[in-house]
Structure formats: C-alpha cells, structure tokens
Amino acid sequence: EPEVTQTPSHQVTQMGQEVILRCVPISNHLYFYWYRQILGQKVEFLVSFYNNEISEKSEIFDDQFSVERPDGSNFTLKIRSTKLEDSAMYFCASTPWTHSGNTIYFGEGSWLTVV
Amino acid sequence: DAKTTQPPSMDCAEGRAANLPCNHSTISGNEYVYWYRQIHSQGPQYIIHGLKNNETNEMASLIITEDRKSSTLILPHATLRDTAVYYCIVRANYGGSQGNLIFGKGTKLSVKP
Numbered sequence: 001e002p003e004v005t006q007t008p009s010h011q012v013t014q015m016g017q018e019v020i021l022r023c024v025p026i027s028n029h030l031y032f033y034w035y036r037q038i039l040g041q042k043v044e045f046l047v048s049f050y051n052n053e054i055s056e057k058s059e060i061f062d063d064q065f066s067v068e069r070p071d072g073s074n075f076t077l078k079i080r081s082t083k084l085e086d087s088a089m090y091f092c093a094s095t096p097w098t099h100s101g102n103t104i105y106f107g108e109g110s111w112l113t114v115v
Numbered sequence: 116d117a118k119t120t121q122p123p124s125m126d127c128a129e130g131r132a133a134n135l136p137c138n139h140s141t142i143s144g145n146e147y148v149y150w151y152r153q154i155h156s157q158g159p160q161y162i163i164h165g166l167k168n169n170e171t172n173e174m175a176s177l178i179i180t181e182d183r184k185s186s187t188l189i190l191p192h193a194t195l196r197d198t199a200v201y202y203c204i205v206r207a208n209y210g211g212s213q214g215n216l217i218f219g220k221g222t223k224l225s226v227k228p
Contacts, residue, residue, distance in 0.1 A: 031214075033215070037156070091158050093158075102214075103149075104216055106151075106158035106160070107158050
C-alpha cells in the first residue's frame, strides 16, 4: 500500500541551526501538508502546498519556516534558525485533491529535538 | 479550533465493541466527518469518513445521525492494539480552509484485557 515516507525519523540539532525535514508524498497525490505535534499537545496544522506554492499557512508558520518541492518526488520543510520551542514531531501528509471527500494520509513523522 | 466534541477518555474490554461518540452540531451540509487515530506518537492513521450515510470498512463502522449533528465510530471487536487517541474531525470543504484537518484533543481509548 502506498505511503508517505519521512526522513530523518529523529534529528537532534543545536539552537540556531538550520534543519531540513524531508518527505516523499504518495506518488499520484497533488496536495501536501506539514503538521507538527509538540510533546503532549495537539496535532497542529502548519502549511498546505499545491502546484508549487503555499495554499494556506497557520500562524505558527512564520518567516523561519519554508517549504519546497525541489523535484518531482520530495517535499521539504526548512526551519532556518531553530529555537528550543521548535522541538516537536513533524508530520508530512498528502492527498490526491483538496475536496473534503479525499483522504489525507500521514507519514510516521520526524522527531526534532532542539538543544 | 476543532468543531467537534469528544469525551477525553474511554475504556473498553478486549473483544468487545468500542463505541466512540462525537458531537459536531455546527457541521455544514457539505462537510465530511473524518476519524483518525494516533498510537503513541506515530503519524495519525486514517480510519474512516462519511458525509451522510453510515459507512463500514475493514477497520470500523461510522454511524452518522440523520441530522448529522453527531456520529459514532464503532470498532466491532477491540484488541489491545486499538489502544490509541481517536480523533473525530469535521473537514472544511474546498474553498474554505482548503480541506485541512483541524485536530482536537480526541478520545484516549484504552482497551483492557
């Protein structure tokens, strides 16, 4: 069964460093998302992406964050200068289209620890 | 904010049916009800979704009331591996919030031997 894959599964980085989290969405999907979950808290929407541009972003997704689809398969989340509060699990997700009848599938997540 | 209300926790005996309720009294006519679950800190796993009619798949059944203001997820024979947080989500229609999923706190289901 096709699945969303994410790398790395866990990354430890120093405060102030740049981090890139990578995702390979399901191959025929067109719409992509990043969510995050701080330990013990809710899953929060960060950004959605379609046709090589951001469709929607939350208040969390400030100038420190960026997303990119550098080639036909990868979808990346970059955090420019990490802060301690960026420590969280980051989930990538994809769906064929944005109609609310189309299921959104999630990857297993990348756990980011900022020290 | 999430448009649904769920009990924070529920217990279920192994082998019995688990019935997880969800209230979504402000749901719009073209919004779907989605159920996901999250085991430990794994990625949210899709379970089932529906618009008006009851739905069933290999994992669960979804019963939606006629007025669509509430629904129930049924796991017919719960196992220990079904212990997870279950999220009921009303998904905004395209043109609104781009179909994003807005997660609440969900129901922590504990399946006990």
